[in-house]
Structure formats: structure tokens, C-alpha cells
Amino acid sequence: MGKLTIGDIAAQAGVSKATVSRVLNDRAEGVGAETRARVRAILDVTGFQPSAMARGLKTGESRSVGLIVPDVTNPFHPLLVSGAEQALSDAGYSLFLCNTGSDAAKQGDYIRVLIDKRVDGVILDSVGFEAEAQVRLLEREGIPVVLLDCVIGKRAQRHGVFLDNGHGVEEAMAFLFLRPDRKLVFISGPPDVSQSVDRRESVEAFAREWGLDGGRLTTLDGDFTLERGCQVTTEWIRSCSEGRAPPFNAVFAANDMMALGALKALRQVGMSVPGEVEVMGYDDIPFARLLDPPLSTVAQPAREMGAASAELLLRLIAGEKPRRKTVVMKPQLVLRGTTLDPEILNAKS
């Protein structure tokens, strides 16, 4: 059954393999209507499926692409994956999922496998800059590569889709400082990842521009984990209550996990959210909306980013030379339950 070949079909239809191939590929010309119908009938009744491997061997394209992901288990990545998958499958491409567990060796193995499989292109999601050598392997083979939410080599040197972190920070800060008596604590991410650095620098730039002094903005060093977010918040609360630090009425965390940590710290000391302290996160992980109260945050359009990366890759595969190598997506401020409505605030005062 599975061993049916184009030759069998040809024999049954009393035509040549070439003709069957033409019908299979919907070539407009080269096949008479009557012949076409006869062949098609046999195709249907046998449920014949041509071998993608044989075709690929001949045509030099596999109609499949690789997607390298550090960890599908992390809340953010499945969104990117599903966005890419959607766009890819719509275009008739299959997806090799390569989950590396952030292990450089496994990533290298996967890249080699993808070359073996002769994939038509590769999307690299959040890989570290140390992957440059591996990327070059792909480039040497002439395989198009799209970077997703990460930078390798000089920025804009390679094709990629990124988030405009500065924009997100500005939106959040502008919102938070709508309140004239705002006293904000910003919890930064780790210093060695580009998103984190972008966000911190944007906060600092905003502070400079608005002339925010120490009384109105304090930055704490976090590392993107819930635990650290909780810890630094707890310590800060203690400093405040001991008079070693000024009071505050909002926390802005560089990602949602740290915002969760801050929330936990606030709850532990019985401070009400958003009444006494407002909390803003960054990312909009799926869990953010499930919290009680739901977390206000800067939402990354993750699914769209995934889709955009696939679309960019598809264009490269098609041989286009996009004018802009890079797609920059805008994050969006999502106000939910951990922040106050400034309108109401103004009305009250």
C-alpha cells in the first residue's frame, strides 16, 4: 500500500510517469483534459501520496524549515512557535522543532541535522550570540536564516524580527507618571541579555528626559526570576519601613516573572494592590491575565512575531531580497487589575 509509486499509477492509467507527474503538480499545459481526468481518478481512488523525499532529491528543496527554540516549556516560546507554525503550514511548509534546552552542543547537533535534511530555511529563536559559528555553517550552505528576538553579530547585519523594547518602556512609564505623586521602583533584569539591557537603558533615558530624581524613581537589580523579584521587593519594603528609603507607590518589573515576585512580596506584608502599590510587568505571559487581580503589563505580540519571522523566512526562501532586513514589532500596554485607572484617580482627587 505504502509502496505505490508514480510508476504504478502510470501503468494503471496507461500513460507515462511524466504525465502522472504533470497531473500531480497541476501543470496547466501538457496534459489533455481526458487524460488528466483519467489519471486523477486513479490518483483519488488509490489515495496515492508522492514521496516528498524523491521529489526533494530531484528539485533540491525540501519544503520544510527548522525552528530552533531554547525551551518550549517556557511560557513565552509556544506563542512564537505557534505563530511561526501557522504561517509556515499555510505556505505548505513543514516544521522541524528543535528544542535545545539552551545547550550549545545540542543546538549544534540540531543545526547539523537540519543541514542533513536540507531544510529550506531556519528560524533561530532567542539563541545566544555564541551561536554565531553555527549560524555561519548554515550560511555557508546557502540556507536562509531568520533571527527571532535575538541578536547575533552586528545588529541588522542579519535578517530578524525584534521587539521595540524602548517603546514598551516609554508607554509604561508615561502611564505610570500620569500620576503626579508617583514614586516608582523599577526592577531591572540581568545585565547580560540584550532585552534586559534595552529595557533598563530605556527607563534611564526616560528618567533623564523627564528629570526624575531619586525620590521618584529607584532601580533595583533583578535577574528575571520570580524569586529575585520577591527578594528585592521585600528588602526594599524593609528599607522603607526603617526609614532608610523613600516610600513608593508602584513597582515596574522588567518582566512578568519578577512582577509576580513583587506581588508575592507585597502580599506577604499585607500591602494592597493596586490600592497602595500599583504593579506593572513586561511580556504578558499567558498566566498574567489569570492572576487575581490580573497583571497589568507591556504585552509582546508574540504570536505575531513568530508569524513575522516565518513570513520573512518564506520571502528569503523565495529568493527575494527584502529592503529592510529587520522587522521591529511594537509592544502594547495592557492595563488590567494591578494598576489604577488614572481617570478615576483624577476624578477622586
Add this chain to the structure above:
Amino acid sequence: MGKLTIGDIAAQAGVSKATVSRVLNDRAEGVGAETRARVRAILDVTGFQPSAMARGLKTGESRSVGLIVPDVTNPFHPLLVSGAEQALSDAGYSLFLCNTGSDAAKQGDYIRVLIDKRVDGVILDSVGFEAEAQVRLLEREGIPVVLLDCVIGKRAQRHGVFLDNGHGVEEAMAFLFLRPDRKLVFISGPPDVSQSVDRRESVEAFAREWGLDGGRLTTLDGDFTLERGCQVTTEWIRSCSEGRAPPFNAVFAANDMMALGALKALRQVGMSVPGEVEVMGYDDIPFARLLDPPLSTVAQPAREMGAASAELLLRLIAGEKPRRKTVVMKPQLVLRGTTLDPEILNAKS
């Protein structure tokens, strides 16, 4: 560069393609040590990667498998995926990720594509029974299939890995009824999915066995969503306060999302958890432990289930005929912050 073939290597080494092939595949015999070294050197220096398509065409195996998933974006599935991916990549197999969005048509398309690609096997995660025709397509082609956390056709007719839902329910119930004054509300899932039915029937069986009457156990009809979980809990609380229903001191939800809903309802009326009411979920979605307090639940060993499905598939691909068609995994009770420690409880009383 990418156009290097085994013939080029053979020419450079001054040997035949067959010899290169033998070196490539680490055939112990048939190549002299000196020749082998020479060929290997050229292989290394050129970074030659043989074409998996050409090899596959010849050998009839693609060393890749398909994984059909309803929605990678749902908290549970990435765990299954990563478990399967791990086992598969360890065995040298690549993974085609097929995200169907629970769309039967897309699922059918994917199955056809997988047949085109001549995958060596397919794992079907949580597909509905209406997929039977599609599964038969695969079987007709002689492609091994493993069912993951779903039943198609008669139970145990096909290979698969499942969760022992009854066991999980028993553990949870036995724990909950350690407390002699327990009055439990069970929120059931929808009546049309097998896991849900299993869990409900197990609760009922337990109630019969222990002779639990209406005062000690009430079942509410949920549908696995957070919203419904919140709604039925709210209604029940109202009934209680109006004296139309007996009081309760615990909620056991058939999945974590409904447990989240119950938690929300309880918080809205100011009932303390776990002080006044204990809450138990089922599944252990990754967020369960992030809640505050973290959710006590019946944990599915999702990653292990994914791995087990891959291992079973690998054995089928290798041509083995496993004696047991089916792998049944045991869930585990995880006690966290939404339940009381019964020891302490006993000590107190």
C-alpha cells in the same frame, strides 16, 4: 559548498563512492584503516554533510517522526512535546511539529503531509475520536502510531500512553477525607472527554466505597474552564449562605483551570484558603506552583508521558511487538499551599 556530494569526496580521496559511504556510516568492515583515515580527513576538512533525502530515498526510512498536537499554547502540551522531543533526538530522530488548533481539516492535511514526508512514525497527542479515519490512513501506509493521552477506537486496541486518572482521584480523595469533618465539593469536567469522565466516575466510585452521603460530597458540573469553575463555586457559596445547601470546607476540581476559578470565587467573598476552605486541582499545570498560595494538585507526569510515547514509538519503528500495547502512568499527589497539613490539623484538635 552546499552542493558537495559523496562523489566529490570520493574523487578527492581517490576512492569509490561506496567506500566513502562505508566510512560515513561507520561500517566496521570493508575499509582499510589507512583508506578510512584518508577519507575521514577529507570529510572533516570539507565539513561534508550527506543528504538525508537521498539516503532516505534509498533506505526507505526518514529518521523523522510527526507529532500531532492540538495546541502548543495550552499549558500542558509543551511538557509532553519536550518529553517526546528529548527521547526522539537522543535516538537520532527529528520531529515534525504539527499544531492543529484542534481543527480536524488541518489535522487531516498534516497527516497527509506526514505520509508524503514518509515519516517513520507518528505520535497523536489528545486527538478526538473522530480522527479514527485519519489514523487508519497512517496504518494503511504501515506507519506506526502511538496515542498520547487519548483514546481512539476500542481502548487498548492501539498503542498508546495514558494517565491512570482513577489512581489520582483516589489519592486526592483519600487525602481530603483524612479529615473526619470533611465536606467536599467536587467540580467535574465536561461529559464528552474521556479524562473528564474517568475522573468523575472515580470520584463516584470512591464515594460509594466510603459510603459518602450528600452531606459530605456534592458534585457540581464544570467544563474545564476557569470561568465555569468560578461561576459554579460562586453559586454554591450563595446556596450555602442562603441555607439551601450544606456548608463545605474543601473544593476538588477536575482540572487546575477550574481550581483557579474556584480560588477566584472564594477570594471574591473573602473566604480564606486553606484556612476556611481547602482547594485541590488536577493536572499540575506549570502555573500551579506560581500561584500564591501555590496550588495543591494531582500532578500528571507530563514530560515522562511524552518521553514514554516516544520510546514506545521507537520500539515500534524498530519492529518490536511490545507485549503490552499500552503504558499507563501514575499521577502523583502534590501538596502545596491550598491544603492544610493533616498532621498539624490532628495535633491541633
Add this chain to the structure above:
DNA sequence: TTGAAAGCGCTAACAC
């Protein structure tokens, strides 16, 4: 409009 034939890059008998 149709068919014959030559490969795509590899493996596996079978020779030598």
C-alpha cells in the same frame, strides 16, 4: 499532447 530517458545523492549487492 505525450513519452523516453537521464539523473538528483545515496546505499547495498555483488564482483574482483
Add this chain to the structure above:
DNA sequence: GTGTTAGCGCTTTCAA
């Protein structure tokens, strides 16, 4: 121990 040869299942000139 090594080479020759014949395909795997398809597409694609080129001829008819």
C-alpha cells in the same frame, strides 16, 4: 579491502 552497478521515486528536458 575496494570498486562497479543498479536502483530508491520523482522531475524535467527533449523528441516524437
